[in-house]
Amino acid sequence: MAGKNRIAVIGASGRMGKAIIQVLSQSKESELSAAVVGKESVCLGLDAGLNSGLKPNGILFTSDLEKAISEADTIIDFSLREVLQEVLRVCVAAGKPAVVGTTGITAEHKKLLMDASSKIPIVYSPNMSVGVNLLFKLTEIAARVMGDLADIEIQDIHHRHKKDSPSGTAEKLKAILLETLGRSESDVIHGRHGILPERDPKEIAIHSFRAGEVIGDHTVFFFTPEERIEISHKAQDRKTFAVGSVRAAEFLVGRKNGLYDMFSVLGI
Template sequence: MNKIALIGAGGRMGRAITQAISNTQESSLAYAVVRPDSYSIGFDSGLHCGIKENGVKFTSDLEEAIQNSDGVIDFSSVDGLEKVLSLCLQYNKPLVIGLTGLTSAQKKKIEDASNSIPIVLSPNMSVGVNLLFKLTEIAAKVLGDDFDVEVLDIHHRHKKDSPSGTANKIKEVLVQALERKESDVIYGRHGIYPERSTKEIGVHTMRAGEVVGEHTVYFFSPEERIEITHKAQDRKTFGVGSVKAVEFVIKQKPGFYDMFNVLGI
């Protein structure tokens, strides 16, 4: 059975992943890593996330967790990414990264590390969201410049990054499929604008309430409108996808993978 180290185990996503690991036959949670200043150190991670006691207590010993695991899932913060990468390289451990808000320099470090270890990087581990990415790609290639394109990203009021990592991935899919550039993307609108360019891609953000995550891609023509929407109703969907990702990456050679590879789409 695969021994999994979960970094960022005390957060919302950490709880969802802990629950998902408890339901798989292929893997078990071996380490639940939290910040050194976390109040939860020493608490049982199973009880913390609402399942039965699992005997895996929260720890801040990142090196021990990575060294003694078969695979690592990182849902902590971008600030700790460099240390996680360094330790995974040192101990030759497969890694799943679900962090958002990464800089270009951090993405480059991840790609460089994937030359030595297998890494799955995705801003969203949900099976449904990754199907949204694929459907967006197909629609964009079919509809082309005949349709105006807009993206709406809705999340809970606590979310810090905007647009979301998922919305940025949708934007990247659209830019590539439509053969456009980052300069064609408009992030929100305010004030007086000239008439909309046929190449323009609009990306908009809402932060309110406790919305788990909702993303819609709109394609508008003068005659019709196509909407592709994904609504996450429970974070369990992200946990299940994360477990699929780590069980996939453990079996891979060094390389840079995404959820399309994990799901075979």
Template structure:
């Protein structure tokens, strides 16, 4: 007899990432969509989530009943908005359900709430769920240990024109990896160079943000020395890369002890 699949409740199911996750779950051998939650005023309420995602009808209609959705799930994936995060976390804590948080643009207060919630439930939080991007994070850490003190370091972040936060959560994570690895602080970070009329500081880390067209997400970390240049780049070709990583993270969480996990833990990096 075949083992039953993990039941996944998706919060924020009607957006771009929600549609991608629904598509990935429709083809998964380990997990299945058990519910798809949208806001109470959404025009997508009661619509079949499979049809909305461009696949065949799946029998899971969009609902606004967040607690009911979470109650029937083995794990929750939240790709809604940071305004909705507190409600998701409170419901997950109350019902003792693990949750994958893919929302970017969290406030410092919300990040603290994640740490508190992680004492009660298992959480995966990452600014980027892509398996390839998390390899980018690890390679950046390795390169910084070898090249950081002898290089000029720059980060480039390119996304579609609709993205609201800048720099991206991924660029912020890259920055934090560099600062931690090299023992530097945000005082060493420069966002663009307009109006700066002095030579580049040796410990400076530059971040440059582009928002244009329909670019899904490109990130590059540069290490420049007088003799050579190292570029570590990840380019997302399809939003499904983030969805695949998110579903992988949800499957990792089922049965885990409470704690705040990242994608390095999920991938064993």
């Protein structure tokens, strides 16, 4: 590939789309090639740079998904889960690698990702932040050491506008704990209410707060009778997710078909 990696951003007018456009404006390796929004978006025809708090960049918001993907080297998708199937279909048809950061996806969506990854390289993660992926790895390590000795709780705090609960990050933390400890969904509870029996030693609880304008805070607690371990990540700027997304897109250049995660991108 000559020149910079040309990236089409799907869901480009949203919070994450704007942050990715800002990061791309400063990247030495990649550049924005298209900014895609829905057909009913009020942003259609507006300058994507100006809408993202930058100088005009001459790239206008478009709803032409196929053209945007065909002219890009890599795609970053932060649109709605309802359009993921169409995004993957077009990426596969065009043979273009994709970074998928769409949240709230279901088992059906994960199957779509697996099927598409046999034809194109894909990075999927419920959280693209470098720091959050370190949180995932540290949680895995702590669970191996402390898991059978400790009571485990997950705390998930996000802004009041977030629709999915628990967050995709909290769900990933849960999945790491279940796999590492050999437990199942029957061991997971969401919050607590009423008069309850003594805690089951295998119980893992998830607590979700939706308040204010918190970008995203996650903590995993390991409680023993003698001590408490807290592993936390607190996002201070939405750009942390955008930086990781662009890094993932650059990682995909020249990769074989397959489904990659941020551990692969970061080499951890």
